[in-house]
Amino acid sequence: MEALRELRVGFIGAGRMAGAVARGILQAGEVQPVNIFASAPSNTNLDKFKSFGCRTTHCNLDVLKNCTLVFLSTKPHILPLVLQEVAPAVTPKHIVVSMAAGITLKTLEELLPAGTKVLRIMPNLPCVVQSGAIMLARGTCAGEPEAALLKRLLSNCGLCEEGPESYIDSHTGLSGSGVAYAYLFSEALAEGAVKMGMPAAMANKIAAQTLLGAARMILETGEHPAVLRSAVCTPGGTTIRALHELEKGALRATVMNAVEAATSWAREMGKR
Template sequence: MGAEGGRGLRAAMEAEELRVGFVGAGRMAAGLARGLLRAGKVPASSILASAPSDKNLDAWRESGCRTTHCNLEVLQESSLVFLGTKPHVLPAVLQEIRPAVGPQHIIISMAAGVSLHTLQRLLPAGTKVLRLMPNLPCVVQAGAIVFSRGSCAGDGEASLLQSLLASCGLCEEVPEAYINIHTGLSGSGVAYVYLFAEALAEGAVKMGMPGALASRIAAQTLLGAAKMLLETGEHPAKLRADVCTPGGTTIHALHQLEKGALRATVMDAVEVATSRARDMAQD
């Protein structure tokens, strides 16, 4: 299906009012749903979420979404279905919903480590399935999301998903092999950034600044630096060099970071997180 087909699928689904379901109603699923609602992509009445208990469903109901404890009801009521369960639970969920999956469905898995091959094996032949990997800032519509399509999902399904999730942050289609790398870079990467923010603020506290103020300034520093990277398109090394002056404070501080092997340590962190994601896929 080409570009015209993709536009046609989006138009057809918009005309019939896209019905979106979530099997699993945890934080990441809620973040994606919030992005859809805030962008006006889907009305709350057209979103149905399922979970075994009411623990996670109250917030969905407060947003005007419909809820259920029955996964099969989500399939019966929705055409675009996000699978947001824990990876170890997903095979049993797929077995449960398999009889209800039909050609009208687009199935999107958010489970880490569960490959498209596995998804297609556990779902009926011909199912339009895609694999999605978001990260935590999706809950504030500033996420980094990548997805890959299965063999039966065409340009139309990919275009529809990208159009919907643009409201949650950056959304890119990638080869499936990149998804585990994305986990090491961005899925886990937000935790590296939080650790760095914590260290920045604690350094300022050590030098006499109140902790709350230091934390706000550290967060704004990271936000501003990221915004400059995205808006200028400059290489990080160029922007870093722009901050340094001969004999100044920044070059002295960077020397300390290099002595602490910050660069190599961060690269190692991305590598081990990626390797762990690959191991999970084989478990």
């Protein structure tokens, strides 16, 4: 495996998530900006990469010619056409990583030359602030060295977990879409405090910090959320009364249904 200082990383597609992943890779300090290439049809998104000190182009083939590790970060409906364009330039040295929702490893491998080392990742929006959650799955020709390299590169983007490809749809329902569930809950928390007299700006800030602190306690203590929740509930106290109201509204069942609905739709997209 190449030394990371010499590794050349490419992005075909330069949208928000591609920029977030590139920023995380650069902040890890092992890949040089001059060794990151990005392609897109216009300069609208490429300007962000230029601000990082990366090289940019309007030609997708330039990325393949200059890079070993290539992220496919176009919109899903565009990706098959992009793959038809770049497939002749893909060689055994390339590692191809798709970030496109709904495009399976089987489809990627069918559209690329036989034996291509292909992986899929599904990042979520907080990768923009290096606090993301990423699921990684390997294709049939990608081994431990390729997965280890990718995990190392993505380490500064947030949590990166590996699993079978079937987990990617569940990850979409849990974490990709789950960011929106958290925003909705944070909004509701803040509005409850506003209802009780707290200024909105202060309530929003405290609600966000509350969610951040709760998440860090789960990750850093390793405790099950139910254990931590029980620790907050003193007998006859305020929290148990509040939780009773949430249970009346079937909060847990509703959230589980939301994850199921998003996962099911992600699976449906993969069949199209």
